[in-house]
Amino acid sequence: MRYLTVLVKPKEGSAFHPLGRQLAAAPSIKRRAIHHVELLADDSVLLCAEASGDLDRYKQIMTDSPHVTEYLLSGDDRWLAVSQFTPTAGTRRALELQRDSQLVIETPIYFTSDGFLKVTCLGSDETFETLLEDIKDVESITAEILEMGEYDPTESSFSRMFTVRQEEVLEVAVDLGYYTVPRQATLEDIAEVVGIAPATVGEHLRKVEARVFSEIVR
Helix, strand or coil: CEEEEEEEEECCCCCCCHHHHHHHCCCCEEEEEEEEEEECCCCCEEEEEEEEECHHHHHHHHHHCCCEEEEEEEECCEEEEEEEECCCHHHHHHHHHHHHHCCEEEEEEEECCCCCEEEEEEECHHHHHHHHHHHCCCCCEEEEEEEEEECCCCCCCCCCCCCHHHHHHHHHHHHHCCCCCCCCCCHHHHHHHHCCCHHHHHHHHHHHHHHHHHHHCC
8 A cells, every 4th residue: 555645735815714714823722633524414524633722712713613513622731622514615625535536544634833734645656646636626725745655554653742842842843943954943943932941942852852762662
């Protein structure tokens, strides 16, 4: 089996969905991942998503949105939300393409720091080619190929190994180029973005690195 990882972006001046635009515009809310998404028989979408931050603000947006039929929440600092909502034409078409192509979508689907979606699909090269051609006809989104290769189901996922703060520090460190060669950022640069002391940044990164290295050598 082959895998294809793509970066799915809303086209300029658009968004995946008006609800997503509202959540993205709330700086106190961090959208983290989509664990399940499905186009139902009644043409609504069932979504199980993970987020963190200001839970009260999240509840307000979901309650006030005319697109949301109902939703349920579990968790506090970091929570799961199961919601049913009305899709846009572009959202509906994208989900129809996934369903009709018989691709397997690996979950969770992660949000990038820019609010894009990093999606890994499982299937054949021929199926991938058809899907990418069909995506070109969807007016609201584009797909950029990040990686393609043979799928190894034994590969580890580190996504749930870190605390919310550790993951935030790591994301900023990667974005700023702390792990590039040559290094393009310092602990002070990361600290300025995150809003904590440089020594605390170093402590978080050492803990992240220890967890990752421990997982690799097991």
